Amino acid sequence: MPKDGSVVRLDGQGKPLWLVLELTYRCPLKCPWCSNPVDYEHCHDKELSTEEWKRVLREGRELGALQLGFTGGEPMLRDDLEELVGEANRLGYYTNLITSGVGLTEERLVALKAAGLKQIQLSLQSSDRELTDSLVGARAFDLKIKVARMIKAHGFPMVLNVPVFRHNADQTADILALAEDIGVDYLEFANIQYYNWAMANRDELLPTRQQLEAAERGVQVARERIGDRMTIYFVIPDYYEERPKACMNGWGSIHLTVAPDGAALPCQEARLIQGLDFPTVRERSLAWLWNESPTFRKFRGDEWMREPCRSCSEKEKDFGGCRCQAFLLTGDAANTDPACGRSPAHHLIGEAVARAHAPGRTVKPLVMRTERAAREVLEADRG
Numbered sequence: 001m002p003k004d005g006s007v008v009r010l011d012g013q014g015k016p017l018w019l020v021l022e023l024t025y026r027c028p029l030k031c032p033w034c035s036n037p038v039d040y041e042h043c044h045d046k047e048l049s050t051e052e053w054k055r056v057l058r059e060g061r062e063l064g065a066l067q068l069g070f071t072g073g074e075p076m077l078r079d080d081l082e083e084l085v086g087e088a089n090r091l092g093y094y095t096n097l098i099t100s101g102v103g104l105t106e107e108r109l110v111a112l113k114a115a116g117l118k119q120i121q122l123s124l125q126s127s128d129r130e131l132t133d134s135l136v137g138a139r140a141f142d143l144k145i146k147v148a149r150m151i152k153a154h155g156f157p158m159v160l161n162v163p164v165f166r167h168n169a170d171q172t173a174d175i176l177a178l179a180e181d182i183g184v185d186y187l188e189f190a191n192i193q194y195y196n197w198a199m200a201n202r203d204e205l206l207p208t209r210q211q212l213e214a215a216e217r218g219v220q221v222a223r224e225r226i227g228d229r230m231t232i233y234f235v236i237p238d239y240y241e242e243r244p245k246a247c248m249n250g251w252g253s254i255h256l257t258v259a260p261d262g263a264a265l266p267c268q269e270a271r272l273i274q275g276l277d278f279p280t281v282r283e284r285s286l287a288w289l290w291n292e293s294p295t296f297r298k299f300r301g302d303e304w305m306r307e308p309c310r311s312c313s314e315k316e317k318d319f320g321g322c323r324c325q326a327f328l329l330t331g332d333a334a335n336t337d338p339a340c341g342r343s344p345a346h347h348l349i350g351e352a353v354a355r356a357h358a359p360g361r362t363v364k365p366l367v368m369r370t371e372r373a374a375r376e377v378l379e380a381d382r383g
């Protein structure tokens with residue numbers, strides 16, 4: 001409980017149960033929906049050292065963190081990954097590796113298993129080789145399928161994560177068949193969220209309502225046929241909903257992300273909110289960052305809420321939606337997420353959908369995640 005007595009949590013536990021370590025923003029792929037910041041370059045020469053990450057792991061366990069995600073960028077680019085997994089396993093975390101598969105050789109897979117890695121989440125963008133390779137800007141499809149089979153051959157539980165957007169929303173049946181053939185345990189169709197790189201490409205990536213309804217129907221039929229053999233998730237796109245997503249289960253409620261340079265974030269996108277300060281684990285202990293940091297406390301509980309959230313009967317279900325989306329679309333993170341039908345800014349969502357599907361709209365090439373494109377996107381934002 002903070003000294004002023006305000007409510008600090010909605011989950012009843014007050015622990016960062018989910019700790020996510022973004023080991024690096026470096027990545028060999030160029031995905032145009034990447035959730036990493038557009039100005040990611042500044043982190044490259046500030047990445048935490050092995051010893052600094054180990055300290056984060058120890059402090060995270062002391063705070064009660066249990067689920068641990070190693071992600072990036074591409075975490076396989078860190079050659080100390082096995083050492084960090086070993087330390088995390090020794091401390092008692094349930095360890096997850098979130099990877100594109102690039103760099104995950106059989107030798108490293110064996111080493112990760114020996115270090116105690118529990119689960120692997122592999123991304124796949126399409127059931128089609130050409131489309132996958134063009135979307136990620138590299139010849140990755142064959143490698144991903146090979147890695148997926150290798151992960152299963154080595155006995156790991158596997159999540160196949162499929163980001164859903166206009167280009168692949170009609171492929172759910174083929175992706176389901178592929179996932180079944182590989183023996184995937186959890187298949188997650190995750191409609192992408194429009195921040196950072198995805199925001200720069202929103203007009204091109206937003207699927208149509210018809211595409212999503214057809215995809216969801218297909219998933220439902222597959223669930224009935226497949227039963228317990230594979231768990232299939234379909235993460236609803238909030239641009240087509242009337243209620244916002246319960247983003248991060250509430251700000252500073254159970255999620256704690258540490259960025260490559262050590263900045264502690266309530267969610268992986270939080271740095272896009274201007275005006276917040278993000279101290280790093282180099283400056284402060286994880287306990288201070290979680291419990292005392294003004295940034296983590298800013299949107300905890302419901303004291304910060306304005307109308308219509310403040311008096312809304314669903315505020316403990318959705319926490320007013322996503323703070324990052326509220327900032328991105330309205331310029332103020334304390335506003336109701338415009339994805340909510342009760343938000344005075346809800347029209348912005350409808351306008352974005354209409355613009356993306358306007359008849360005769362000029363189709364633009366996707367802005368791929370490259371350093372040059374980053375400079376152009378940032379210049380356009382400033383202009």
Ligand code: FES
Pocket residue numbers: 247248251267268269270321322323324325
């Ligand atoms: Fe940051 Fe939703 S993505 S709060």
